[in-house]
Amino acid sequence: MMERILIVDDDITFALMLRTWLSKRGFEVATASTVAAARTTLAGGEFSLVLSDMRLPDEDGIALLQWMAGQGIAAPVIVMTSYAEIQNAVRCMKLGARDYVAKPVNPDELLKKIREALDRPQEEPAAAKPVRRSSPAPRESAAQLNYIEGRGDASRRLYEYIRLVAPTNMSVLVNGASGTGKEHVARLIHQYSKRAEKPFVAVDCGAIPRDLAASEFFGHVKGSFTGAVNDKKGAFELADGGTLFLDEVGNLTYETQVQLLRALQERRIRPVGANREIPVDIRLVAATNEDLEAAIAHGTFRADLYHRINSFTLRVPSLRERREDIPLFANFFLDQANRELDKQIVGFDAAALRALTACDWPGNLRQLKNCVMSATLLAAGEYVTVGDLPREVTEETAAPGSLSLRDPATEEEQIRRALAAAGGNKSQAAKLLGIDRKTLYNKLHLYGIE
Structure with missing residues (x-):
């Protein structure tokens, strides 16, 4: 039909x-x-x-x-x-x-x-049932991942790559600044993979004491060292059949890197104090905010381990590179804050939304979430106002005339930033950039900006 x-x-x-x-x-x-x-x-x-x-x-x-x-x-x-x-x-x-x-x-x-x-299968219509994202992953629910996908070009490209690599068994290196959501990306890869029904085990490599690294990764048997009062399974064994996520992998000591490389190559581990090896089947996803190639050049990270964990690289863009998505993320975090704080804030007024969009967010999504939580707590009316936002956000908001097109290398970014700060008003964006409306339209056509 x-x-x-x-x-x-x-x-x-x-x-x-x-x-x-x-x-x-x-x-x-x-x-x-x-x-x-x-x-x-x-x-x-x-x-x-x-x-x-x-x-x-x-x-x-x-x-x-x-x-x-x-x-x-x-x-x-x-x-x-x-x-x-x-x-x-x-x-x-x-x-x-x-x-x-x-x-x-x-x-x-x-x-x-x-x-x-x-x-997509139709759902029962219910005004109280929120829609969290544009296309859900198989075998998951919004409650499990609690996220919303961005709509801008950078966000769409990221999620396209996630969906492309997830069904494979390739090792993935997730690269991005602090607060961009690297663990969220790793969990998505797992949820979209054929291993989704198996465990997802996350390890913070920066929090593992040097002396306990082998035990954390490979486990130990009772009595193998002082304090080993019981047998313990390590991260590799716990993640068997599923996904092992190594967060901030660049913080691993050189000795631990050697042990990790052998386990990945052999697909077998030996718990500390054990006299037998255990076969393991894991899919590795690692994350870092460091330049591992520079670390290799300085001799602090092994090149062979880098190539083992980096069959495919996913770069998570910073929030300032996803500026068009800031209103979407802010409203999503507002929904969370309303539930947590038992408030009923409707949204952000125009000035607050412009301030949020114009901010560079060095702390990325984590900083935005904290900002919205704080503003929701302070808001006295139906809408969050500029006065409710933290000073670090409002002070970063671009003042009229502060943007410039003098640097051709950043021209497109400055135009997008001005449009975002002006809430899509082209006349106001032109004033922010110090150019006339006709020149702005020519630039929009040149860069293919809608």
């Missing part, structure tokens, strides 16, 4: 173009220009998917979602919204929307999101 899509948009020309484009791709398409008309259409027949604009003449996309939930209409909803309204899009996803797409709409991206929404 042909899949039916309802387009809800008051821009008649755009809706007609979209209807024609989707019809040519095998969909049966109907349109409605108001929420009231959409209700009538949905009540009169079944639809596979609803594609709704955020702003409509009578009500908004949120009202339509709430009505659909109340009527028990389970068709997935994709919300169309501008960058400046991303906060409302996040609210829609909390109410049950499957995804959102930014205007002006990229046809290929929209078609991909429609296919994803239609291919």
